[in-house]
Amino acid sequence: MKRVCTTVLFAFICVIVFPLAQGDLPLAQGDLPLAQGDLLTNPHTSENDKAMGASVFRTQCARCHNFDGSGGEGPDLTRGEFRHGSADSDLFSTISLGRSNNEMPHFTLPEKQIWQLITFVRSLYRAPVNLPGDPVSGKRSYWEKSNCSQCHMINGIGGRLGPDLSDIGWRRSPDHLELSILNPNQNIERKYWLVQIINKNGKTINGIRLNEDSYSIQIMDMQENLLSLWKRDLEEIKQVKQSLMPSFKANFGMTELEDLVAYLYSLRRKANQR
């Protein structure tokens, strides 16, 4: 399943994220003045560089990281600490090479623009907010009361129909986490939309879509079975922009919600940790 997801993800990035100009995808590597691990410092850190970086950020990065850098589909960039390394050279490498294990593509930008972008990204830093919740209580709520693990996995334990949360603290801001608990439909990624399939015998299968082409569709049904179906055998395929997750608005008081957010925000499995 991981492989299928990765393929889908890669296809998704290829199809829609890259700037297409001559018509195709810029799969070529850009200038790479640094080898990974070099500790060069950013030579473009003036106010003007920051403004130029802001412009690049808005057009190239904001779609995933949000206009204020607070994260969305991509990580929150306001923490001053970055998942793939926080040195200038690490950031340069992440932007110019991309990260093969997640949705971060590489960007073929001039070297100067990348440095300006880094200057702007660093300016997004906000002092850490002490979250009001208690992560220990939140953990108890997650595992013992709220049934989250029925659909979500953390470090290999839990269900598979929702996103793996092992490193969700890296990837999402507290606000985003809270919103997703209260209104799961608000910011739902396409790959977690509900898919409803009716076959020629009138039988309905619900699940999430893992992959699809012109002739077949691959899904995980509600019992976590991997199914691959020929479209010619199906009456209808409906993909609904709706999460399989119910809203927990009515289930939590404010304290419990804050505790759960604090727990989720504490989940920071390192990128290279297996």
Added chain:
Amino acid sequence: MKYFSLLSCFLIFTASALAQVTYQDLLQAEENPGNWLTYSGTYKSQRYSSLDQINRKNVNKLKLKWAFQMKSFEKVEASPLVVDGIMYLSQPPSDVFALDVRTGRPFWAYERDLPSPINACCGLVNRGVAILGDTIYLGTIDAHLVALDAKTGSVIWDVKVADHRAGYAITAAPLVVKDKIIVGIAGGEFGIRGFLDAYDAKTGERSWRFHTVPGPGEPGNETWEGDSWKTGGAPTWLTGSFDPELNLIYWGTGNPSPDFNGEVRKGDNLYSDSVIAVDADTGKLHWHFQFTPHDVWDWDAVQIPILVDTKFQGRTRKLMLWPNRNAFYYVLDRVTGEFLLAKPFAKQTWNDGIDKNGRPLIKTEMFPSKEGTLVYPAVTGAMNWRSPSYSPITDLIYVPALERGNIFFISEVEPEYVPGNTFYGSLYQPMADDQGFSAVRALIPQTGELKWEYKVYQGIESGLLSTAGNVVFGGTDEGQFFALDALTGEELWRLGLGGRIIAAPVTYLNEQQQHITIAIGNTIFTFTLDN
């Protein structure tokens, strides 16, 4: 001894005759469908073959003959040439193989040692080679034109066309016209000044250059504000066509630079997003037609000019058919450049129609904005550069169409030109909830009306090939290679081969048997009928 000399003469003659491709052969390529001699098959660029051994009745018996796996991980966008049993194939970025068509085994390889770094907007790609005599011609990603011996791959000459460090590159297959090699240039995302070149086939000496962005004092320069012409783009990154009777070469041109931002280059920006008709001997412009004046959506008009002599409004005319990236299908008179027809073949929201001279009535509210403007078609257009196909026996044009919109943004900061760096005015974003779809659309050439369509889930980025067997071949992003009924669009056969298909198929004979070859992913697949 005398006998021996005669025999050796005969052998030498046979060997050289095998690979010999004359200008006459290129002129008569249509009558000799056993070989595939130019990027699009013939000078008319119809990507049509009169071979009919493989036809709508038996195409479901196609069988893989061999596969050739490339070493490159770059996208394979090339169409091979096939001459008397030998396939000449480029491997990205700038390598060439000569393969035996019977076995798929290479005779030789030319592997170019490239400088580093090379900035090209859209992958270090190559779309194919050209042949004349015993020489193979290759345009390279570092903007050289190289002549290779067809029997060994040895370099005969290697000339610099432009400076790759300033963003110039060659990705298109050259076109041989008479004793000249016609070469287009890429780099519209790097603020180059585009041109079309002709080189002497024997010496590599440049015969002429036509600048697609006119300089001061030349007609058209007034369509560029200030000095903006200097970095005006209008590259020529796909192979054009040739009409020997008119002695005119037709070539499409790409976007004006900087891309997406028209504020810094006010005016029509000639000859970007146009077709130019130039004299084959002198490179002098005879006429031009601009599809998208002052383009701010990156709708390069480098598509293959399809030359067709057919009836139009009651009389037979020399026509040019042009499904464009801007979502309109155009018909032009290729003698004069007269505009005859424009009709959308996919959803478009950027204009209020086309006037009698072919000029679009552009909606300025569709320009990229700070907030983002949703525009159809997408940046990749309703049809990008992939070859359409025209079949003279069905009298239909087959178009790989894309139904998708994008949100176009404009940058707050004026783009800064630095030679060799990307020169964008802004960017676009996909629509989050609507990824669109693709279809092969068969259009009636005289009206642009839809005859049939074959829809696929995501993308058709392959070129199309039609044949006298009434089959249209093409492929999907998902790696499905398909054969459609040219008359109805019905799917006759398909095979999942797992790689993205962005090349165009070719067909030819070997040992009297029809073959079909296409690159899928990074592998070249060759099919024949299962006898």
